[in-house]
Amino acid sequence: MSEVLAAVDLHVGFGGRRRRGAPPIRAVDGVDLSVAKGEIVALAGESGCGKTTLARALLGLERPWRGEVRHQGVPLGYSSRALKAYRRRVQLVLQDPTGALNPRHTVYEAVAEGLRIHRVPGEEKEQVARALSLAGLRPAERFFRRYPHELSGGQRQRVVIAGALVLNPDVIVADEPVSSLDASVRGEILALLLSLRAELGLSVLVVTHDLGLAWNIADRLAVMYLGRIVEAGPTEKVLGAPRHPYTEALLSVLPEAPNRAPVILAGETPDPSRIPGGCRFHPRCPALAMGIADRAGVAGRCVGEPLPVVAAGPQTWSAACHLRPDAGVPATRVEVSGVAAREPQKG
């Protein structure tokens, strides 16, 4: 099996013990997601939906309450030695390259830092030069002595990507990699991610709120809402004929949406410490509000019956919606209700 990185029944939360009295925040509330070798997966959703927490958990920066992160089929260990080894294989690229780079370090130092931390053997200069040219900064030697302020936004993001590539990772997790870049530079950085996949067989998980980005580069798309993946499948399918009312609404409000009446949901993503019962989307669901669910005879279930976790793996297209009993949702994993299952595992 070519699965490189996976979240299995992952639950990540905050509070509980320290926030006595207040309900715990269930930021990631049961997620199954896998990224195969050479695959680009986009994880989309609004702010507060838990997508960044999921990415952090996949990087080993948050410990799950329940479930596990698997890399090359092996569950992630949380000893500092295991985490250090893991972080060589799975690298992070952040949104804002200006914040990610130390202004007093040259490009060379920024890229070589990872090599030094991990005591990677071999000629340092060669490895830095190779990473820079892979990231499209050629000739690499010309950039060695430059400082971040001497570079444009796009070049800075390339330096950050080179810093990730220098360790030969097999997965890159990119959190909004282009949202702070200029529109014309955006396409160039996305093209770079595509070419790295083609040249190195790199797997990429892109966390974004931008569905256009998913259309541009992702093989698969997972849409997240309030801690859960509500729809996942091949990008063409999910964006072409969305099966979940939430995906449909997100698509309909895009300015260039082709002849779709915009469905503007009121309010914002609700508080993950008070996840609604039944389908977690039901208070904002246009299909329920417009009576579509009622006519289909599922309105009662929308309000009262929780949905199973969507398995976001290759070759599947599923949506967690009572209107879609045909959506390929596996019936085996059903949500465990009650708080007991969500308490932190470790004391």
Add this chain to the structure above:
Amino acid sequence: MSTPKLLEVEDLRVTYRTAGGDLPAVRGVHLTVDKGQTLGVAGESGCGKTSVASAILRLLPPGARATGRVLLQGEDVLAMNWGRLRAVRWSAAAIVFQGAMHALNPVRTIGRQIVEPILLHERGVGARAARKRAAGLLEQVGVPSWRLRSYPHELSGGQRQRVMIAMALACAPDLIIADEPTTALDVMVQAQVLDLLRGLVRERGLGLVLISHDLAVLADVCDRVAVMYAGRVVEEGPGHRLFTDAVHPYARALAAAFPTIGDPASRLAPHGLPGDPPDPRGLPTGCPFHPRCAAAVERCRTEDVLLRPAAPDRSAACVHIGTEAVAP
């Protein structure tokens, strides 16, 4: 002379004096907005679009020099005395800045911040009446009026942006300038805010100048769109046409940067533009876009091109368009 337009910007130039020499941020921009009209200004960071917005209300930092004319209902803002300028700000035209997180005062309630311009600008309006109006404004932008007592940190990003819009509406201006009002917001909240702005233009007959780097958003909301590059407008025309079939190579690249979902041409094929936006301190000779332009010819290196008619109701600054020079 007929009744003056709501806003006419004529040959606006903004130069920042810096330690490294003069920095020409805006190099001769013409714009027109009438009541009930929406004009979009598109462009990337450093193209001068925020300088244009600030110059309209003379909000440029010290050390910046603006020349040309900014006619607000026929009156030149750049030539006004301080008293007149203070009266015009808020009540004739108001700005909604980008980044509502930083533009609101964190230690004052929302209510105090909306009431302040009303009390300062409208003599004879008492504190109670001003507060009542502020409550009405909040409701109008879709924020419950009990939020008047809230502090900015208690609101979500979308609500803060709505509060900024309510503040801009406080003294019933005829013109609103919104500088990247939705940039930091999610798609759904962005749709809510754009819907709100669209409704205000329709119902109150406001003029709106919407500034954004996202040409798709502008094409959707605006009657007309001007695309700026290196301190100049390089293409101007009806919003939707400009997005779907731009004439200027830069406008075309900007339109392609945000893909149309469902379009097979952009599937697994992001469209970028090689190179970076130019440094205003050292602009390329000739057409400033030529180093990044796929259609550049020898003439582009030497010949500076001004806007010229490209089609009925449209103009663009590119040597490949038409042959007759522009006659403004």
